[in-house]
Amino acid sequence: SQQGEEDPQALSIQEGENATMNCSYKTSINNLQWYRQNSGRGLVHLILIRSNEREKHSGRLRVTLDTSKKSSSLLITASRAADTASYFCATDDNYGQNFVFGPGTRLSVLP
Amino acid sequence: SAVISQKPSRDICQRGTSLTIQCQVDSQVTMMFWYRQQPGQSLTLIATANQGSEATYESGFVIDKFPISRPNLTFSTLTVSNMSPEDSSIYLCSVPSGETQYFGPGTRLLVL
Numbered sequence: 001s002q003q004g005e006e007d008p009q010a011l012s013i014q015e016g017e018n019a020t021m022n023c024s025y026k027t028s029i030n031n032l033q034w035y036r037q038n039s040g041r042g043l044v045h046l047i048l049i050r051s052n053e054r055e056k057h058s059g060r061l062r063v064t065l066d067t068s069k070k071s072s073s074l075l076i077t078a079s080r081a082a083d084t085a086s087y088f089c090a091t092d093d094n095y096g097q098n099f100v101f102g103p104g105t106r107l108s109v110l111p
Numbered sequence: 112s113a114v115i116s117q118k119p120s121r122d123i124c125q126r127g128t129s130l131t132i133q134c135q136v137d138s139q140v141t142m143m144f145w146y147r148q149q150p151g152q153s154l155t156l157i158a159t160a161n162q163g164s165e166a167t168y169e170s171g172f173v174i175d176k177f178p179i180s181r182p183n184l185t186f187s188t189l190t191v192s193n194m195s196p197e198d199s200s201i202y203l204c205s206v207p208s209g210e211t212q213y214f215g216p217g218t219r220l221l222v223l
Contacts, residue, residue, distance in 0.1 A: 031210055042115075042203060042216040043154075050210075088153060097142065097207055101154045 006102040023089030115215035134204035139184035148201040
């Protein structure tokens with residue numbers, strides 16, 4: 001069964017606004033990762049947060065993890081049209097060898 | 112990070128035919144993964160391919176439908192056999208690197 005669940009399924013914002021996507025999961029994890037996919041192409045790794053971490057930053061990205069609620073959020077600040085893509089969370093319980101992907105959020109950033 | 116290429120990048124096939132997708136990695140890796148992404152959906156793991164042993168298939172996927180080869184540590188193929196329109200998907204290979212996975216660009220398959 002699907003581990004990660006994301007909401008919203010689709011998000012449309014104006015350039016410059018912040019975008020927040022959420023991911024929930026069901027079982028214990030070692031880490032949670034976020035990926036971006038442009039127009040049905042390959043996935044690009046964005047950021048990894050381990051189960052003992054609560055927050056992580058990378059450029060305009062901020063990820064939080066709440067293991068008590070089994071949820072994570074991805075915040076993209078000051079969004080750009082180039083951020084338009086699908087974003088997927090993936091949980092892993094075996095150090096890179098057992099990924100389960102959420103259904104993804106389709107983000108549209110309007111110029 | 113690993114650099115992964117896939118061939119073909121896309122194809123349109125007739126039902127009943129088979130297509131073999133190639134995945135090439137620029138470094139030696141023990142393990143490679145094959146995923147399917149149906150239209151508008153997320154990624155589902157098809158199988159794990161280890162060099163020198165049979166691929167391990169996930170529930171709902173069988174070797175007769177998705178035979179996999181892993182002849183060396185930098186290359187793998189996935190064949191989609193006896194295709195039907197339901198096989199129309201993006202097929203992606205990936206390799207683990209530390210705690211993450213790097214993905215190929217995907218093969219977009221349309222079955223008519």
